[in-house]
Amino acid sequence: MDKHYLNYLDELESEAIYALREVAAQFTNPVIMFSGGKDSILLTYLAEKAFYPAKVPFPLLHVDTGHNFPETIQFRDDLIKSLGAKLIVGSVQDSIDEGRVQEEKGKFATRNSLQITTLLDAIENNKIDCAIGGGRRDEEKARAKERFFSHRDDFGQWDPKNQRAELWNIFNGKHFEGEHFRAFPISNWTEMDVWNYIARENISIPSLYFAHDRDVIRRNDSWIPDSEYLIKNESEAVVRKKIRFRTLGDITITGGIESEADTLEKIVEEVSAMRSTERGNRSDDKRSETAMEDRKKQGYF
Amino acid sequence: METDNNQLLRFTTAGSVDDGKSTLIGRLLYDSKSIFEDQLDAIKTRSQIKGEHEVDLAMFTDGLKDEREQGITIDVAYRYFTTPKRKFIIADTPGHIQYTRNMVTGASTANAALLLIDARHGVLEQTRRHSYIASLLQIPHVIVCINKMDLVDYSEARFDEIIQEYKSIASKMMIKDVRFIPISALNGDNVVTRSKNMDWYQDAPLLHTLETLHIGSDINKIDARFPVQTVIRPQSKEFIDYRGYAGRIQSGRFKVQDEVLVMPSGFTSKIKSIDKGKESINEAFAPMSVSITLEDDIDVSRGNMIVRKNNVPKKTQEINAMICWLGNEAYQPRTKFLIQHTSNEQTAMIKDIVYKIDIETLNRLTDDNNIQMNDIARITIKTAGPLMIDEFNNNRQTGSFILVNPNTNETVAAGMCI
Numbered sequence: 001m002d003k004h005y006l007n008y009l010d011e012l013e014s015e016a017i018y019a020l021r022e023v024a025a026q027f028t029n030p031v032i033m034f035s036g037g038k039d040s041i042l043l044t045y046l047a048e049k050a051f052y053p054a055k056v057p058f059p060l061l062h063v064d065t066g067h068n069f070p071e072t073i074q075f076r077d078d079l080i081k082s083l084g085a086k087l088i089v090g091s092v093q094d095s096i097d098e099g100r101v102q103e104e105k106g107k108f109a110t111r112n113s114l115q116i117t118t119l120l121d122a123i124e125n126n127k128i129d130c131a132i133g134g135g136r137r138d139e140e141k142a143r144a145k146e147r148f149f150s151h152r153d154d155f156g157q158w159d160p161k162n163q164r165a166e167l168w169n170i171f172n173g174k175h176f177e178g179e180h181f182r183a184f185p186i187s188n189w190t191e192m193d194v195w196n197y198i199a200r201e202n203i204s205i206p207s208l209y210f211a212h213d214r215d216v217i218r219r220n221d222s223w224i225p226d227s228e229y230l231i232k233n234e235s236e237a238v239v240r241k242k243i244r245f246r247t248l249g250d251i252t253i254t255g256g257i258e259s260e261a262d263t264l265e266k267i268v269e270e271v272s273a274m275r276s277t278e279r280g281n282r283s284d285d286k287r288s289e290t291a292m293e294d295r296k297k298q299g300y301f
Numbered sequence: 302m303e304t305d306n307n308q309l310l311r312f313t314t315a316g317s318v319d320d321g322k323s324t325l326i327g328r329l330l331y332d333s334k335s336i337f338e339d340q341l342d343a344i345k346t347r348s349q350i351k352g353e354h355e356v357d358l359a360m361f362t363d364g365l366k367d368e369r370e371q372g373i374t375i376d377v378a379y380r381y382f383t384t385p386k387r388k389f390i391i392a393d394t395p396g397h398i399q400y401t402r403n404m405v406t407g408a409s410t411a412n413a414a415l416l417l418i419d420a421r422h423g424v425l426e427q428t429r430r431h432s433y434i435a436s437l438l439q440i441p442h443v444i445v446c447i448n449k450m451d452l453v454d455y456s457e458a459r460f461d462e463i464i465q466e467y468k469s470i471a472s473k474m475m476i477k478d479v480r481f482i483p484i485s486a487l488n489g490d491n492v493v494t495r496s497k498n499m500d501w502y503q504d505a506p507l508l509h510t511l512e513t514l515h516i517g518s519d520i521n522k523i524d525a526r527f528p529v530q531t532v533i534r535p536q537s538k539e540f541i542d543y544r545g546y547a548g549r550i551q552s553g554r555f556k557v558q559d560e561v562l563v564m565p566s567g568f569t570s571k572i573k574s575i576d577k578g579k580e581s582i583n584e585a586f587a588p589m590s591v592s593i594t595l596e597d598d599i600d601v602s603r604g605n606m607i608v609r610k611n612n613v614p615k616k617t618q619e620i621n622a623m624i625c626w627l628g629n630e631a632y633q634p635r636t637k638f639l640i641q642h643t644s645n646e647q648t649a650m651i652k653d654i655v656y657k658i659d660i661e662t663l664n665r666l667t668d669d670n671n672i673q674m675n676d677i678a679r680i681t682i683k684t685a686g687p688l689m690i691d692e693f694n695n696n697r698q699t700g701s702f703i704l705v706n707p708n709t710n711e712t713v714a715a716g717m718c719i
Contacts, residue, residue, distance in 0.1 A: 137381070
């Protein structure tokens with residue numbers, strides 16, 4: 001038996017490292033878009049591997065909605081410290097204060113789509129020519145059409161019908177002044193692959209991903225965490241549940257699932273038995289059939 | 302984990318509009334239980350809105366708004382599914398003419414191509430075009446799925462007839478491994494499970510075929526090629542002398558202490574270490590991403606290629622190649638392009654258009670120099686600096702390149718070295 005082939009996790013790892021190195025070589029001022037979620041943590045881990053023993057050559061860009069899980073911010077700060085990397089924060093609150101965007105109103109108000117302006121401002125102000133994201137093609141139907149190197153015009157917009165052809169593994173990152181790219185090194189990973197890899201490499205992730213007791217309300221078939229930012233109805237009673245989060249976003253819209261999985265092994269087991277997608281608990285995607293596509297065209301992650 | 306020895310198989314799908322490609326993919330995803338409940342619910346709702354009683358499997362692969370409105374696929378969409386034997390990546394590419402460049406994109410990384418033929422219509426112009434692209438891009442395996450067998454009464458005679466038709470067009474092409482499977486994507490015959498309606502067909506259904514295709518030989522394992530992407534030079538005191546050449550092995554393998562040659566400079570050295578993150582390994586092979594350090598302090602940078610001393614690619618500034626034109630605008634003579642070949646980038650010009658291929662007849666047109674989108678031509682390119690190339694037929698990685706128009710930054714052509 002010829003042992004000179006890679007199993008799929010090693011092949012995905014190699015592909016991602018290749019893409020990260022292409023970004024470092026082809027762009028002058030790239031950043032990693034860091035949300036504190038597992039995909040951006042994985043990305044940062046892969047970047048460490050790609051450039052070791054040198055430091056990760058990208059600053060981390062965090063678009064801060066102001067509606068964070070405190071655990072996420074703690075995790076972010078610890079990671080920055082251990083990497084010795086630079087952190088750039090784009091603040092949605094600042095964008096609101098400066099009058100660049102207006103807060104949504106009502107019970108279902110979120111700062112999710114407000115992030116687009118903050119992100120694009122941060123890209124422009126910091127002269128970023130490539131923003132590396134942890135987007136995966138299996139996440140959502142608009143993301144299924146992304147390239148590894150995805151071109152944005154000088155308004156930060158994505159034109160899905162007119163994307164550059166991407167052949168073999170030759171990435172064309174050529175762009176004019178003012179335009180930028182999004183790069184997606186883990187395009188080909190699925191949620192299962194991410195968890196299998198995190199477990200295999202024993203990558204540290206925020207405690208929010210593990211089962212824990214939390215005050216929550218029931219909304220849209222999800223357990224939404226109670227927080228100072230949440231606007232509740234009288235009928236929405238706060239209860240204490242053992243839950244964990246499958247994805248992490250803005251605290252007002254990230255729903256948890258009831259779970260007993262408190263180790264990486266148990267999470268892998270749980271995810272492989274899941275019958276719904278991880279974004280099923282994200283109310284930002286439930287707004288309409290094309291919610292993600294519409295936001296992506298404008299410049300969303 | 303039991304997934305440890307699982308390989309990754311990438312395949313692309315091609316067929317004419319309405320051949321049932323999306324339905325087939327929907328069927329593979331659905332029957333392999335790769336569709337989640339919330340996705341299924343969303344599609345049930347949409348099927349009901351459209352007044353359909355059955356769940357429309359094709360909807361699983363619909364993505365963008367325009368596609369849903371027009372009921373067609375516009376761009377390459379990637380789908381994923383896993384069975385206990387393998388992980389699969391599907392590049393779902395559109396069938397109609399104006400989007401051929403997307404098929405080329407999907408085909409470029411594929412181990413296998415699924416080619417759909419409507420059993421009622423047999424081999425069409427599109428079939429010929431797609432097969433030709435599959436052979437041009439050297440997809441190692443082609444699986445011809447003769448679909449809608451339910452609409453020809455599951456006729457073995459019709460199946461055989463189409464095989465003959467297909468073989469007569471394929472005989473002019475270079476397809477290494479071709480198989481035929483009679484299916485009905487709509488009803489699931491021979492997709493995941495064996496058809497009860499075609500007991501005359503003795504071979505494996507589609508999924509089993511995909512799970513067992515031998516893909517170990519799809520990568521060139523002989524010719525060691527390591528294009529340098531970037532140089533790793535840590536600033537820390539601990540690694541002050543570290544100089545690692547970072548890249549992905551495109552073919553073959555390298556061992557510590559191998560005598561190597563750096564191209565194009567011609568300097569020789571020995572491999573001191575092969576590093577993968579914090580781990581040092583003794584041997585690395587394609588397609589691993591590693592960092593290589595050398596015994597001697599020589600000048601190596603992005604665009605250089607590390608190879609074994611006794612097995613070298615061709616170093617040249619004149620390339621004979623087949624190209625597929627991808628640009629929206631036709632080729633303008635005397636344009637200065639950028640050629641991207643592995644990590645190497647040079648200014649290039651098309652020196653000669655030897656012939657164009659008539660995709661209908663596969664004849665060579667020697668007096669037509671007008672190259673437009675979707676055209677396939679044999680050309681000669683001159684480059685300002687040397688490239689280290691192999692023949693595409695021997696090495697898909699080091700035999701391929703793209704042309705970029707510096708005025709628009711668009712990728713305008715895909716090229717395969719002869």
